[in-house]
Amino acid sequence: MNSMERVMTAIQHKEPDRVPIFHLFSFYGAKELGISIKEYFSKPEYVVEAQLKMRKKYSNDCIYTFFYAPIEIEAFGGEVVYLEEGPPNSGEPFVKMIEDINKIVIPNIHESGPLKKVLETTAMLKKSVGDEVPIIGVVMSPFSLPVMQIGFEKYLELIYFRQDAFNQLMEINQAFCVSWANAQLEAGATAICYFDPLASPTIIEREKYLETGHKIACSTLSKINGATATHLASGVTLPVLNDIITTGSAVLGFSAKDNIEKMKEKSKNRICLLGNLSGINMMNWDKNQARAEVKRVIQGAAKGGGLILSDNHGDIPWQAPEEILLEISEAVKEYGRYPIKDEVK
Amino acid sequence: MKEAHIPVEAFKMALLQIDRIKAAEIFESCYDGDHVFDVLEHLTMGALEEIGRGWEEGDFSLSQVYMSGIICEELIEKYMTIHELVPQKQIKIAIVVLQDHHALGKRIVYSILRASGYDLIDFGQGLSVEEVVEKAMNHNVDVLLISTLMLPSALNVKKVVEALREKKSLIKIIVGGAPFRLDSNLWQRVKADADGKNGTEVTKLIEQLYEGGIQG
Known part of the structure; x- marks a missing residue:
């Protein structure tokens, strides 16, 4: 099986040859090429080169065209702060006052320098890998993007007390999100990962999410012209698992803090799980711990398909050692071959 | 009552x-x-x-x-x-978000400490290691609360602690934020004095300090 066949089989809740593995590398590519993160994202050619190298090196079953979370903020005219050994971060929120929301102009995807780079990267990668490996594009959900646009504190005020302004911002963000997702699909992305950390009950209580972010997700995902995965970026997902299934997403990125057996039970034949290795803990693991973690995920959720093994945040940390990532890949090949053998206790 | x-x-x-x-x-x-x-x-x-x-x-x-x-x-x-009341607890506390611009965690801890009668200085967010060290020294604080969201910022707490100790400062450092929640031993590796898991826990840690020292 090639990567595309392996992944599609798993998503259809059938057993492929082995559990697919998604190492979700974004800025980690700079480490692979030995250049600074800022330089790395300056040219699509660098990202293409690193993605192809890392696919081979780590037996990766996906290509990941995610640059960094605030790239959308950059398109809106906001600031991005580059770090030496971490993901580029958003600067001061560019919407200073709630009253400024009606001044926001929806970026034109094809006129935004940073977004165009992602589209060029996607097209080049598509040309290179064809249909052998899925290319995963990324969007921030309209519901979660405001944390970087206006800041968390003001955004909570919007959610709880300023319904009109909240709706206005959601309309702007949804229009942007849909056109950004569809542009990536047109450029060659196989599917879109919809990052929605605020959907996690760790951040917003479920009742409020159902009134707000969930409705927005249903409406937004229905306008995206391709398959979608929802990712809560380490946030706990179990209490909203059924809700996310109703949004139409085919895949769900779940947390290292979620109970894997319960996740499997509730998701079986309904949504494919993506996870749930703790990226932040990888820097402390030795090879044995890495293997034990892979075994835990496979034993907990691989039977019958419906599992893609991955980190739980959607972005491999700079500090995760290469040897640990390689060990994870080897362990998936060893323990993840179907049919999955039961662990002898 | x-x-x-x-x-x-x-x-x-x-x-x-x-x-x-x-x-x-x-x-x-x-x-x-x-x-x-x-x-x-x-x-x-x-x-x-x-x-x-x-x-x-x-x-x-x-x-x-x-x-x-x-x-x-x-x-x-x-x-x-x-009622013209003034905060009764005189320990000098400052709070800051190191490097990141996400200030929600800081605001939560700030509010809870204010609600429990502490006065504290807000250094703001998005500060560099050097800026945090300079402000902490200039204000001569007893306790410095450092909030972070991103892992690189959390790892840089170590640089803040080392710079303060180099200056012979005894400021107690209490850290908080997502990286410390996801990795429960990280606060020790960055040489902080304590890990404040939430606002009320930070209050208790400061109470301990007030009464004779944080056991960290």
Whole structure:
């Protein structure tokens, strides 16, 4: 099986040859090429080169065209702060006052320098890998993007007390999100990962999410012209698992803090799980711990398909050692071959 | 009002429902009886502690923790102004977000500390290691609370601690934020004095310090 066949089989809740593995590398590519993160994202050619190298090196079953979370903020005219050994971060929120929301102009995807780079990267990668490996594009959900646009504190005020302004911002963000997702699909992305950390009950209580972010997700995902995965970026997902299934997403990125057996039970034949290795803990693991973690995920959720093994945040940390990532890949090949053998206790 | 009669549960429910009016009514009813500020402190800290614990256990959301802290802070500030009360706890505390611009965690801890009677200096967010060290030294603080969201920022706490110790500073460093929640030993590796898992825990850690030192 090639990567595309392996992944599609798993998503259809059938057993492929082995559990697919998604190492979700974004800025980690700079480490692979030995250049600074800022330089790395300056040219699509660098990202293409690193993605192809890392696919081979780590037996990766996906290509990941995610640059960094605030790239959308950059398109809106906001600031991005580059770090030496971490993901580029958003600067001061560019919407200073709630009253400024009606001044926001929806970026034109094809006129935004940073977004165009992602589209060029996607097209080049598509040309290179064809249909052998899925290319995963990324969007921030309209519901979660405001944390970087206006800041968390003001955004909570919007959610709880300023319904009109909240709706206005959601309309702007949804229009942007849909056109950004569809542009990536047109450029060659196989599917879109919809990052929605605020959907996690760790951040917003479920009742409020159902009134707000969930409705927005249903409406937004229905306008995206391709398959979608929802990712809560380490946030706990179990209490909203059924809700996310109703949004139409085919895949769900779940947390290292979620109970894997319960996740499997509730998701079986309904949504494919993506996870749930703790990226932040990888820097402390030795090879044995890495293997034990892979075994835990496979034993907990691989039977019958419906599992893609991955980190739980959607972005491999700079500090995760290469040897640990390689060990994870080897362990998936060893323990993840179907049919999955039961662990002898 | 006797401690057992303080309506902590009802106040907590009002906070969780983000019901400012109901929360203010309960607050007022507690103060109206004997005008003792301690009753208000017991009411707010009792409710905030339970809400913080509920968040740790996955029962409540971060937004509820935040909004509860803000409501309590507003109520406490209002009564302090009306009755010309000043914060009684004189320990010098500063709070900052290192490198990141995400200030929600800082704001939660700030509100809860204000609601429990502490005065504290807000250094802001997005500060570099050097800026944090300089401000902490210039203000001569006793306790520095450092909030982070991103892993690189959390790892850079170590540079803050080392720079302060090089300057012979004994400032106690309490850290908080997502990286420290996801990796429970990280606070020790960055040489912090303690890990403040939530606002009420930070309050307790500072109380310990006030009474003779953080055991870290």
